[in-house]
Amino acid sequence: MPSIVEPKLISGNANMPLAKAIARRMTMYRGMSVGLVDARVERFNDQEIFVEVYENVRGEDMFIIQPTSNPANDNLMELLIMSDALRRSSAARITAVIPYFGYARQDRRSKARTPITAKLVANMIAEAGIERVLTMDLHAAQIQGFFDIPVDNLYASPIFALDILEQFKGNTSDIMVVSPDVGGVARARELAKRINAPLSIVDKRREKPGEIAEMTVIGEVAGKTCIIVDDICDTAGTLCKAAEVLMEHGATEVHSYITHGVLSGPAVERITKSVMKSLVITDSIQATGAVSGATNIRIVPTAPMFAQAILNIWNGTSVSSLFETETLGPIYEGIL
Known part of the structure; x- marks a missing residue:
């Protein structure tokens, strides 16, 4: 059954144009305004990251849109800190929408005394209070198994x-x-x-x-x-x-x-x-x-697909339906 709360989007600084495009597509799909939650994600003089959420998110279904692309460390920390801020603000559920999952190329030990950083990042994401991950074209499919939370991997x-x-x-x-x-x-x-x-x-x-x-x-x-x-x-x-x-x-x-x-x-x-x-x-x-x-x-653009995937997660319906041309075709009609 659909949740009684609305899906709410929040974005870091990694890809604000994509976040706004996803919000616009969700507005079109739902026939009602869907915007980004008002928040500030900024840095102190020593480059520490600070997050403040200006809206009430208690009991809300939150979706953080934040690829962990260059600069990977900064964008990853923004994601983790935003999740912590939302968790401490009593959000009902936090889903990380990570269009590009950084550190995915470090998915195995290529030689002696090297890390498996993709697994470390997966652990950090789960510990930050994120309950589900939505991503696209993971470099290695087995990275889904690094998480102890659900991972929806979309395909381009x-x-x-x-x-x-x-x-x-x-x-x-x-x-x-x-x-x-x-x-x-x-x-x-x-x-x-x-x-x-x-x-x-x-x-x-x-x-x-x-x-x-x-x-x-x-x-x-x-x-x-x-x-x-x-x-x-x-x-x-x-x-x-x-x-x-x-x-x-x-x-x-x-x-x-x-x-x-x-x-x-x-x-x-x-x-x-x-x-x-x-x-x-x-x-x-x-x-x-x-x-x-x-x-x-x-x-x-990937916004049409991510917007529909977010709505499907919120509604509790199939995300894998977006793998089919019959489903995705109408969503991209007139765009490509």
Whole structure:
């Protein structure tokens, strides 16, 4: 049964435009005004974070919208402190909406005497009083098991599939979906299945960290429009190199669909100068001025999906229904 209280949204400083967009979409879906709870999240002179909530939240169903992107430590602490403030203000339930889950790449011990930081972050989130997590495209699916609270992991592939079918309308027969490494095959296969396209793999081998020694294309990409699919693009070195290798193997053009555009360091410059015709990312991480100004980078919105997922959690209905094109299609009608 639906709760008698209304869902209430609060946001930190990590991605305020996305939080406001989610509030607008919820307003449209519900036919009544949904705004962000009035609060201040600021820093003292020594960079300590301070949170003050100006509205009464006693007994309310609270949703904190806060990706833990760069600066990851600051944004993570904002999330934890906001949760503590809400818990001490007697909120009935606190859900963390984390579009981009930072530290997800530290999900296992890669060598001796290294941490599993994703597990540590999961413990901190639960201890802060958060009772549920809503995120998108975790780097590794097993991170859900690091939490002792419910985790709803949304997927960008249904949004990407809708966008591809719209952008390449009438020309989908030449599309080849490409995984940039062996580890991402499951993600690429999922998208390929949605758009009924074949799958190829770029196998990369490193001699040492940060250097790509060799790339091999598994599959016939000659004469194909290649679409590279991955969850994170950081410095874009691997992505741009993969695009070059695909063009060398006869691809007619290369596009990339990446969920989380971290795009640090020389990433934007590399992408702008690369052979890639376009890079499509979501707004899970707030775009910098350089990203917004890049001619071959396009951003697709996640607010419609997150708004519906928040309402489904509040209503106690299925979140996994948003994995289906039949459900997500009407939500994105006229947007992509």
